[in-house]
Structures are given as structure tokens and as C-alpha cells.
Amino acid sequence: MHELPVALSVNGRDYHDVVEPRVTLADFLRDNCGLTGTHLGCEHGACGACTVLLDGQAVRSCLVFAVQTDGREVTTVEGIAGPDGELSPVQSALKECHGLQCGFCTPGFVTSITALLRDNPNPTDEEIREGLSGNFCRCTGYQGIVNAVHRACESDRANAGELDPAGQQ
CATH class of the missing domain: 1.10.150.120 ([2Fe-2S]-binding domain)
Structure with missing residues (x-):
């Protein structure tokens, strides 16, 4: 399978990578960005454990392909805390x-x-x-x-x- 470029902002930081089209946003966040706060439960969009904000909207990251987020803003649980790590x-x-x-x-x-x-x-x-x-x-x-x-x-x-x-x- 060929790989495609993806560039997105995650928690205010820009990420540029090349991924297979089948890689989910959840896997991209965990494996490529090292942001393991997004948890994978059912991997069918039913449990909500992998919910992130995509352009401000709550989405199940197990149902979104990383390539679909090209040029977009993602906020994970790590990005919800304050700048000094204080709890929201x-x-x-x-x-x-x-x-x-x-x-x-x-x-x-x-x-x-x-x-x-x-x-x-x-x-x-x-x-x-x-x-x-x-x-x-x-x-x-x-x-x-x-x-x-x-x-x-x-x-x-x-x-x-x-x-x-x-x-x-």
C-alpha cells in the first residue's frame, strides 16, 4: 500500500508525516505523535474512549483516518490541560x-x-x-x-x- 503525506496541528504543534491511508487518527496520535492519552477501547466508535476534538468538534478518532485530518486542528486530552500542566x-x-x-x-x-x-x-x-x-x-x-x-x-x-x-x- 502506498503512503500519503499528512500535515496537521495537534494541541497547537504541527506534525508532518507520511502514513498509509488505512491508519486511523487514534493510531497516528498514539504511534506517530507519542500522545497516548487517547485510548482505544472498542475501535468501532461505540465506547467514546478515543474521543478527540477535530476543529473543535468531538469525534471518535478510531473512525477517522489520519489522512482525513490533513490541514486540520486536533485537540487531545493532553491539549486540554493548561499550559503549565494545571488541570482544566x-x-x-x-x-x-x-x-x-x-x-x-x-x-x-x-x-x-x-x-x-x-x-x-x-x-x-x-x-x-x-x-x-x-x-x-x-x-x-x-x-x-x-x-x-x-x-x-x-x-x-x-x-x-x-x-x-x-x-x-
């Missing part, structure tokens, strides 16, 4: 609300929640459950994850100055 509000909230256990699904949840909150900064429980319905966790009962989304919303609003010091709107 979503990551902090998952930690505080015990929204993770073994951690295998966590990267997919972090990227999915990040996209969800960008599009809907104050979702209801129903909207959260719908927005995360493509992410599976076999360890938690999901309530900690839902609580974490609400906590991340509160943190974002507090950082934006929308809450007074007592946490009231």
Missing part, C-alpha cells in the same frame, strides 16, 4: 466529584465534556446525559460524572465573574 476545570471537577475510577474512559469524557460545555455552558442533567451518551464507563454509576459537569460549569462561571463569592448567580 473539567479535569479538576472530575477529580473533585469522583467522576473517574480506573481512568480508561476519562480522556474521552474530558474531551466530550469540554465540547459539551463550549456549546452549552449550563446544561441540565438530561442534556448532560444526552451529550455524554456516546461515552461508556464500566466503573462508575455516572452520577459523579454528571456532578462533575455541573461543578465545571460553576467553576467556569466563577472564573468569568458570573457568580458572587458565595457562589450565587
Whole structure:
């Protein structure tokens, strides 16, 4: 099989490589970029563990070929943390609300929640459950994850100055 060139930005860093057309974005990120935070679970797009942001949209990286991302921007879980490695509000909230256990699904949840909150900064429980319905966790009962989304919303609003010091709107 012949190889094709691919040039994309991952977490703000440019990557140029040559890959076989069948290489998935997930494999490219892990093998060619050394970014192993993107986890592969089912490799059929059902579990959500491999979710990344492609031009800001949450996608299953196991269903996208690396060559399809030529000229595009990818954000992985490694790119969601702050520049000095501090946790994002979503990551902090998952930690505080015990929204993770073994951690295998966590990267997919972090990227999915990040996209969800960008599009809907104050979702209801129903909207959260719908927005995360493509992410599976076999360890938690999901309530900690839902609580974490609400906590991340509160943190974002507090950082934006929308809450007074007592946490009231």
C-alpha cells in the first residue's frame, strides 16, 4: 500500500508525516505523535474512549483516518490541560466529584465534556446525559460524572465573574 503525506496541528504543534491511508487518527496520535492519552477501547466508535476534538468538534478518532485530518486542528486530552500542566476545570471537577475510577474512559469524557460545555455552558442533567451518551464507563454509576459537569460549569462561571463569592448567580 502506498503512503500519503499528512500535515496537521495537534494541541497547537504541527506534525508532518507520511502514513498509509488505512491508519486511523487514534493510531497516528498514539504511534506517530507519542500522545497516548487517547485510548482505544472498542475501535468501532461505540465506547467514546478515543474521543478527540477535530476543529473543535468531538469525534471518535478510531473512525477517522489520519489522512482525513490533513490541514486540520486536533485537540487531545493532553491539549486540554493548561499550559503549565494545571488541570482544566473539567479535569479538576472530575477529580473533585469522583467522576473517574480506573481512568480508561476519562480522556474521552474530558474531551466530550469540554465540547459539551463550549456549546452549552449550563446544561441540565438530561442534556448532560444526552451529550455524554456516546461515552461508556464500566466503573462508575455516572452520577459523579454528571456532578462533575455541573461543578465545571460553576467553576467556569466563577472564573468569568458570573457568580458572587458565595457562589450565587
